[in-house]
Amino acid sequence: MAKMKACRDCHFLTNESQCPNCKGTNLSTSYTGIVVILPARDPLEDPRKTSYVASRLNIDKPGKYALKVR
Numbered sequence: 001m002a003k004m005k006a007c008r009d010c011h012f013l014t015n016e017s018q019c020p021n022c023k024g025t026n027l028s029t030s031y032t033g034i035v036v037i038l039p040a041r042d043p044l045e046d047p048r049k050t051s052y053v054a055s056r057l058n059i060d061k062p063g064k065y066a067l068k069v070r
């Protein structure tokens with residue numbers, strides 16, 4: 001499996017050449033740490049309300065994110 005790329009803007013991890021989360025193309029293969037934000041029981045619920053990690057990283061959608069992007 002190829003290493004996923006991390007979006008420099010929202011830290012979303014993807015195999016595409018464009019970030020599916022914010023539509024940005026500023027992707028990096030140089031990142032450390034992966035964070036998985038699981039969906040809440042209510043899929044529309046903001047993960048920042050229930051997850052410390054999501055609120056610290058300002059993640060508003062469940063998914064896989066890089067902890068640190070260079």
Ligand SMILES: [Zn+2]
Binds near residue numbers: 008009011019022023
């Ligand atoms: Zn993004």
